[in-house]
Amino acid sequence: MKLATIRTSHGTRAVRVEEEGYVDLGAADVGELLALDDWSDRASADGDRVQGDLAPVVPRPGKIICVGLNYAPHIREMGRELPEHPTLFAKFTEALIGPHDPVQLPAVSEALDWEAELALVIGRPVRHADEEAASAAIAGFTVCNDVTIRDWQYRTKQWLQGKTFEATTPLGPFLVTPDELPGGTRPELAIRTIVGGEKMQEADTSELVFDPVALVTYASTILTLQPGDVIITGTPGGVGHARKPPRYLRDGDVLVTEIDGLGRCENPVVRA
């Protein structure tokens, strides 16, 4: 099943994505849908056809937990050792944009960089999860680009300020349920970033050091994960900052982020 949040003239709606179009699921967005105990039944039910353009698949997650340094080649390109524990940080909802919305290049930076990432979305409350509970708590997966303002990320040891600039982070286009994916809740999917037609990152989500089930287990040790919460699982090698010379996103670039089976985000970069 593919679910999305669309913008209509009456506000946002949660929809099921079918070849013929969008089916209204009776909730304002995918986050609100996932908060219903019977969301899976509702998501497969009939409904009215609706039209609109794609919003972030979960527009206002209660939490966006981000994972740094989770693909071995990217860890090496950033000059670090393989980690014993996941590196976690956060993003706020103001950072999110839809799969075709402009990425805002802030006036205060020339170092806007890409980070293609597999995102998982939580479908039921979960705390102290074992592997089975963690797997069952994953509603599905989507595409994210953890677009990063590198010069602000490295102003201090804490990365937050470079990670949550307004309107920088595409999330979408759809939430795809694990039953549709090779590997299920540990999906094995090719992931890539393309800028100006040039492939900048390419890897496979099976190369994650901490896979989605492990990340839900780990994060749920810290706090309760709630329906609609998002965990973005880290980026592979090939970020612009690690290139020689560095290559950052410029006004007028088009940032394409895609994961086979999950779809693609295609976002123009515009100076804010």
Ligand code: ZN
């Ligand atoms: Zn990242």
